[in-house]
Amino acid sequence: MAGVVAVTGATGFLGRHLVRALAEAGWTPRVLVRRDPIHPLWRDLEVEVVVGDLKSPGALDRLSRDADVVVHAAGLIKAGSLEGFNAVNRDGALAAANAARAAGARFILVSSLAAREPALSRYAASKRAGEDAVREASPEALVVRPPAIYGPGDTETLGLFRLAAASPLMPVLSPAARIAMIHVHDAAAKLADYCKNPFLGVVELSDVRRDGYTWTEIMSAAAAVMGRKPRLVRLPDSGILAAGALADAWSLATRTPTVFGFGKARELLHADWTLSSAPMAEGVPSVFGLLDGFAHTVDWYRTEGWLPKNIVA
Secondary structure, X not given: OOEEEEEEOOOOHHHHHHHHHHHHXXXXXXXXXXXXXXXXXXXXXXXXXXXXXXXXXXXXXXXXXXXXXXXXXXXXXXOOOHHHHXXXXXXXXXXXXXHHHHHOOEEEEEOOHHHHOOOOXXXXXXXXXXXXXXXXXXXXXXXXXXXXXXXXXXXXXXXXXXXXXXXXEEEEOOOOOEEOEEEHHHHHHHHHHHHXXXXXEEEEOOOOOOOOEOHHHHHHHHHHHOOOOOEEEEOOHHHHHHHHHHHHHHHHHHOOOOOOOHHHHHHHHXXXXXXXXXXXXXXXXXOOOHHHHHHHHHHHHHHOOOOOOOOOO
């Protein structure tokens, strides 16, 4: 066996696939969870379990003890305030890094491409704050910035395919914008490879297209794998920002944090989410492009009953 890799955020979308990729690469995954997990992806795996969360006394120390690598994949994507985001995305990341350093383990922080533009949203600011805190405390740490991640088990992208199946119209944003994407299998494989072949500094991930995709390409690909050819409709930037502001107002009134808000709208409208200027630390190459990645994801949705098996165009 290659050794032990400890993982926070293991029950999240990326984390679940990462644990499997680590096991298939010969590592023993050790996960920090609130209760003993039972997940189909792990049914045939040997996974060590540490019960607790980021704030449980001693949990991060137990997770990191005798580990070769600690991968911090836990993160918060919705909160009512910057302080709420920072409590997990900054303070949690720093606590995990300190525990790894005390245990003599290498540390990998899974951040976000949004951290490159911290002024856009509270989420982006908190991810950048987490990076800065980790790099100050552990200069030898690796910070990994994935772009938008999709794939089997993703509940967020499911709505895109449902819309493509049902609607004669598909919305697109600025034609000048470009967005990097990555299939979750590729993201997990790259992280597993970084555990074996260390890099330093900040690494940005993408699929086979480092220059990203236009909104037209993304929406057209989603429609194509559903067997549809909808009309693409350009949404005005002002409408996206107004929708974000309304979402924030509703969230404040109901005290219910949401992923989409004014900050997320600003992220969506940002013109350059490509990796053209990112440092090269490719490791294992990506397998999926957008069209075959979407097709693979939709096949999984249909097999699992998340989408109807037979869509009539």
